[in-house]
Amino acid sequence: MSKRTISIIVAVGVVLALGFVLILRSTSSETESAAPGSSTTAPDTTSAVAPTTTEQTTTTTAQTNDGFPVTIDTPSGPVTIDKKPVRIVSISPTSTEVLFATGAANQVVAVDDQSNYPSEAPTTDLSAFTPNVEAIAALDPDLVFLSFDPGDVIAGLEAIGIPAILHPPASTIDDAYSQWEQTGFATGNLAAAVALVSSTTDSLRATVAGLPDGTDALSYYYELDPTFFSATSSSFIGSLFARTGVANIADDADPDGFGFPQLTAEYIIGSDPTLIYLADTKCCGQDLDTVAARPGWNVMSAVELGNVIELDDDIASRWGPRITELLEIVVASILDLETADA
Amino acid sequence: MNAGRPAASRLHWWWIGGATVFLLISIVVGVMVGVFALSPGDIIRSVLSRLSWVELSTGLSEREEAILWQIRMPRVILGVLVGSMLSSAGAAYQGVFRNPLADPYLLGAGAGAGLGATLAIAYGPVAGSWIIDPLPLAAFVGAIGGVALAYVLGYSVRSGRTSVTLILAGVAIAAFLTALQTFVQQRESDTLREVYGWILGSLNTAGWSEVRLVLPYVVVSLSVVVASRRLLDVLSVGDVEASALGIQPVRIRMTVIAFATLGTAAVVAVSGLIGFVGIIVPHAIRLVTSVSYRVIVPLSVLFGGAFLVLADIIARTVLSPAEIPIGVVTALVGAPFFALVLRTSKGVVS
Numbered sequence: 001m002s003k004r005t006i007s008i009i010v011a012v013g014v015v016l017a018l019g020f021v022l023i024l025r026s027t028s029s030e031t032e033s034a035a036p037g038s039s040t041t042a043p044d045t046t047s048a049v050a051p052t053t054t055e056q057t058t059t060t061t062a063q064t065n066d067g068f069p070v071t072i073d074t075p076s077g078p079v080t081i082d083k084k085p086v087r088i089v090s091i092s093p094t095s096t097e098v099l100f101a102t103g104a105a106n107q108v109v110a111v112d113d114q115s116n117y118p119s120e121a122p123t124t125d126l127s128a129f130t131p132n133v134e135a136i137a138a139l140d141p142d143l144v145f146l147s148f149d150p151g152d153v154i155a156g157l158e159a160i161g162i163p164a165i166l167h168p169p170a171s172t173i174d175d176a177y178s179q180w181e182q183t184g185f186a187t188g189n190l191a192a193a194v195a196l197v198s199s200t201t202d203s204l205r206a207t208v209a210g211l212p213d214g215t216d217a218l219s220y221y222y223e224l225d226p227t228f229f230s231a232t233s234s235s236f237i238g239s240l241f242a243r244t245g246v247a248n249i250a251d252d253a254d255p256d257g258f259g260f261p262q263l264t265a266e267y268i269i270g271s272d273p274t275l276i277y278l279a280d281t282k283c284c285g286q287d288l289d290t291v292a293a294r295p296g297w298n299v300m301s302a303v304e305l306g307n308v309i310e311l312d313d314d315i316a317s318r319w320g321p322r323i324t325e326l327l328e329i330v331v332a333s334i335l336d337l338e339t340a341d342a
Numbered sequence: 343m344n345a346g347r348p349a350a351s352r353l354h355w356w357w358i359g360g361a362t363v364f365l366l367i368s369i370v371v372g373v374m375v376g377v378f379a380l381s382p383g384d385i386i387r388s389v390l391s392r393l394s395w396v397e398l399s400t401g402l403s404e405r406e407e408a409i410l411w412q413i414r415m416p417r418v419i420l421g422v423l424v425g426s427m428l429s430s431a432g433a434a435y436q437g438v439f440r441n442p443l444a445d446p447y448l449l450g451a452g453a454g455a456g457l458g459a460t461l462a463i464a465y466g467p468v469a470g471s472w473i474i475d476p477l478p479l480a481a482f483v484g485a486i487g488g489v490a491l492a493y494v495l496g497y498s499v500r501s502g503r504t505s506v507t508l509i510l511a512g513v514a515i516a517a518f519l520t521a522l523q524t525f526v527q528q529r530e531s532d533t534l535r536e537v538y539g540w541i542l543g544s545l546n547t548a549g550w551s552e553v554r555l556v557l558p559y560v561v562v563s564l565s566v567v568v569a570s571r572r573l574l575d576v577l578s579v580g581d582v583e584a585s586a587l588g589i590q591p592v593r594i595r596m597t598v599i600a601f602a603t604l605g606t607a608a609v610v611a612v613s614g615l616i617g618f619v620g621i622i623v624p625h626a627i628r629l630v631t632s633v634s635y636r637v638i639v640p641l642s643v644l645f646g647g648a649f650l651v652l653a654d655i656i657a658r659t660v661l662s663p664a665e666i667p668i669g670v671v672t673a674l675v676g677a678p679f680f681a682l683v684l685r686t687s688k689g690v691v692s
Contacts, residue, residue: 227546
């Protein structure tokens with residue numbers, strides 16, 4: 001090996017090592033600067049996120065100076081977004097719905113394979129369940145939304161300088177609202193997000209206002225899958241249903257408020273709920289006929305009278321703006337209840 | 343007691359009698375106990391009026407009748423069939439492999455069924471769109487396929503067709519099929535809960551159709567395994583010695599494995615992968631009674647059924663009205679018990 005070759009190898013090695021040190025330094029300084037700055041950046045807009053009282057003033061400030069950079073607190077830590085994102089990737093069907101409902105449609109470049117609503121969403125084969133950092137990074141996004149983070153996808157994205165927001169399944173409707181507002185804040189559409197929250201609030205309130213008194217004498221069974229997993233009133237979906245006043249038969253099976261117990265067939269039949277809601281129509285092909293064909297189920301009054309409501313699994317499993325549609329369906333089913341005496 | 347022979351290798355009638363009574367008691371308790379208190383008198387009257395064509399007013403409402411006859415009864419009966427099958431298949435496997443750790447899933451029946459079920463859940467048609475439910479079929483085929491693969495692999499080893507090569511082949515096949523199953527499950531993570539629930543096993547959705555489905559397989563399989571109990575004793579002296587005694591170890595092993603697998607595949611198809619039953623029941627019997635398969639196999643049929651019915655009572659009542667996967671119950675009870683067996687069984691096995 002000649003002296004020349006050796007010196008070239010050494011030179012390349014030194015350059016690589018230097019580059020490596022530089023990268024290490026830059027990432028560590030980024031995380032250092034991001035953490036303390038989280039509460040102080042963009043004070044005019046952060047104050048707008050919490051209450052909805054000062055809507056008018058906040059909308060103007062959010063739109064005029066477009067508020068960036070902004071820093072938001074997410075379950076995975078503070079995230080700073082330097083300028084209004086224009087290449088958003090959503091790996092969460094709920095985030096996709098929220099983005100499109102808050103006017104971010106033309107900022108979204110790609111959504112995951114489960115994001116089937118609205119139809120104009122740019123669906124790709126990105127997996128929502130096993131997100132891949134490289135596949136996401138290849139789309140050159142400037143903001144990524146996820147609903148869960150298996151295997152440190154967010155850390156991986158942050159390491160290559162892509163801000164990512166984790167919006168896990170909401171456990172209450174207020175949780176959902178704050179995620180929507182955060183989405184609006186992060187994408188420069190705060191006004192639309194605040195408007196969406198207030199219109200949703202109004203819609204939910206108006207929908208249940210149409211119910212007569214005495215719904216607490218009724219009960220329902222909410223089916224997540226054909227092995228009788230259910231959702232109680234401590235779950236997000238259960239808290240939405242709870243607004244109707246109808247009692248959830250699964251609540252007794254959930255003393256710890258975990259939200260998703262598996263019931264026994266005997267308990268469901270013996271409880272004889274007034275209404276049965278199926279949220280396993282798409283996943284598992286369940287409907288009134290398959291429920292009636294289950295052993296012993298045909299004697300239940302909900303099955304006999306046809307008070308079995310087939311829900312859209314997607315709407316029922318997301319915490320996006322279509323909860324208003326869902327509650328309308330639920331309220332309509334209570335109003336149109338088939339009774340034995342009728 | 344004769345020196346050199348295991349004590350009490352005869353099957354005493356009182357063991358059979360005691361085990362039968364125990365099984366009947368657990369069935370009665372299983373039928374009596376539930377979320378909804380049905381009075382024992384009403385249950386007895388309802389059973390009598392069905393059994394003897396005597397019209398008795400049962401005092402049960404239509405809904406309570408449905409709970410008793412469409413939910414509890416088939417669940418208890420299926421528990422008996424599944425427990426009997428897994429326990430006696432476990433005993434048979436331990437016999438043919440002369441290995442105390444053998445269980446019905448050893449040769450890949452569990453992993454194969456798991457892969458089949460996962461494929462059916464992930465890619466199969468939604469339930470109800472086919473005349474037959476694809477999930478049990480896929481699990482059944484998977485279980486049989488897994489064992490067949492292990493068998494072919496194990497017996498393609500030229501150096502020796504011993505039970506050890508077969509076990510090693512089974513371990514390899516099971517690892518491979520489990521890896522495939524995990525891969526499919528991770529690819530289609532939206533099916534995760536369904537797959538996971540199936541793997542833990544459950545009798546929650548059991549009805550008479552499941553009972554009818556597995557009954558023929560279980561009856562045939564149990565008959566063959568029970569009929570082979572003496573041959574299992576002969577095998578326990580080792581292949582060379584057994585051959586010298588005039589039997590063909592390879593053929594017997596194949597027959598017993600084939601029928602034990604058939605029954606296991608059938609029960610796994612409807613109840614999922616309920617673990618530990620096939621290990622702890624035969625070992626408990628071995629500890630208490632005898633090391634002879636003439637005793638262990640028939641008693642495994644009776645006690646296995648009773649054990650699973652009792653485990654299922656725990657599964658559906660402890661967190662009532664919520665349900666615990668029965669596989670969790672059998673493992674929670676089974677794992678400490680198994681540790682106990684290992685501590686105390688020195689010299690009893692092997």
